[in-house]
Amino acid sequence: MFRPKIKIPWKKSSLCPCGSGKTLNRCCAGIDGTPRSKPFNLNKTERKTGLNRSGCYLAGQDNCGAKLSLEHALSHNIIDQLGDLAIRGFPGVDGETDVVVPKGSAGYKVLCNLHNADLSPLDAQAGRVFAELGAAIFPIRHPANKERENWVYIDGPRLESFSLKALAAYVAAKVITRSGKKVELNVDWTKLKRAILAGDLDDGGGMYICASPAPNEVDGCQFIPISNLDGQLVGIHCVMRGFSFRTIFDPTHAGAGTVPPNATFRPSVHQLYGIGGSAFIYLAWRRRANLRQYSSGRVITTPTGSSSSVPFDLLAGSPKEEIRTKLLQQPTEMPQSFAPIDVGHFEADPPPILGRSKR
Template identity: 30%
Template sequence: MEILDRVVRQRPVPITQYYGPAPRADCPCGSGRTARRCHLGEDLSWIAERPAALLTDARTGYANPGCYARASKDCSEDLTREHYISDDLLESISWDGKAVLVRGAAWQPGGEGKTVGVNSLSSRMLCGRHNRALSPLDTIAADFYRYALEDHIDMFMFLGNDNRPNFTRGFTLVSGPHMELWLLKAIWGAIESKAMNVDGRPAYRFRLGVSTELLAEILWRGADWPANWGMYILRHHDHDVPATPRAVQLRLESDGPEVLGGYVQIAGLEYLIAFERPPVDHFYRPAGMTFQRVGFPPPSCKLTAFAWPELGHPLINIVSQVPPSENYAVPSNPRAASMHNQIRPGSLNVTSVPGTRPF
């Protein structure tokens, strides 16, 4: 089993009986070994060694009053601006790399949108030591978003034509533990920046038993997640609710003022970081997702794989029911039309600015 410290991309993937690279093919990580002798497990899920902690040196013993990880007593004396949604990711959402459209933030009235600079979505809330340690996660999240968006565009570019045989199979491999940590970082940072509301006022606390000291140990020091905490994908979704590919959406799951977890929608697919088992059907720490579209040959698929240190994680098969002859961006029924261009109540949405596309 090998370490996976970056997002691996292979496109195109040769057509075989497998969703992604075949066991005897070269591992897409570039190790020179076959996939089966590298990152592909015996159950055909993808595996990688548990990543090292973001901070491994001796603790500083200092708690910076302005750093939200101060409970760890491992701070530096400087205080820096932190983007709860990674700045590289925001630049990828933006058409010009400079500005994005924000809707639903706690500081905005109603559902109004506001164009802001990428640097505006940051707060002085982390010491330099903790902020710098998050850089690898931010790079991984930005690359993951770009590849997810590319796959989404591929899936729906064959609108009303007959180029289906030319469909490009794609494969993306990312460390599951790294992705899980970035989702935690995004939700926690959004709460600390007072960007999200719960019960009509800015969210400020997690449920009983979820301490900032424990979260800091998980995020920066590689501590184990408690049982049933971590990344989920819910099984059932309301398909009439619009999902914008070139966007990130955050929303909280709460009980009164207490935050139970948070959702992060990236390029149209929603992930949940939860601090307890969700009471609805779900996939816990999935092995990945296959993406297909009705009307296309079975080999026409995209695979996003999460590499975990152990086997036994579920693979999710996602099939769009929009046939090639229909425009997926057009609402399919009156209820969906009523939600079109609307945001979910309580959600923070960051999208590209309309009318700024350079082509």
């Protein structure tokens, strides 16, 4: 299939989209000029406080702070952009009911103060991405703005780590439910912590982007844990402003059906489109960008469609489908059979505007 090469909007002399303030050329550009993700390591092994604070999920290296602090799974940078939060899957409440909580209380004491601060760069990027997605999606939901074409820059590995950090908070706080009942999930904490702190994932782990988003058009943020039928936690499904992605951190236990067959593994560009046009998301990875590898997803517009925050709609959608993945194959037999990596498979929706000449 012919795929036009996409033109990204940043030149070597532009300001780097990562937000450093340097030019792209002096910052994140690879040899071909496309932005790459730089390695990171938030694991402060050199710090020795001699403390392992009980209740901190990153304890164990004698580098905890003295007290537990409130960790906002959803990131306070995102929460600040919203009103009160509606949370579905709250312990003791059936799986269909949203519980509205004041934003000040939407956190869990699962990290010590020092480890909480260590992870704050992930929150900072998530907050920026959330704001930019909001601005980019608004015009595509409104036909009057047809000419606008926005780009959003995402550092892929950092967004993966952020989504897994949110997952870790839910697991550590023991608040994951299925049909309203609390569930205990098995989790490989070694893998999960390695992924959060340094973006270090096993082969087959990482972000899978769906051609069609989950059946919702949320203006907010939705996180749904993904487990296999044996109760092994393997990843998290996130929807941020209509951008839907699943991050798998434990690919060896994921079974077939964990991600939709039309998902694309770490594409370079994801196009969101709606009645008002398109928004493009550039995803920087450590490898060279493949600007012919892209995915697309439609943003479904509701009659009341608006990109301002609608707290009660935050967790609309159908968590049951995602939380209960089908295990069609024994994971030991087909460890990475759960998602296609071949870019020829994902295109379930018509590719709308890509490749058009510049407007």
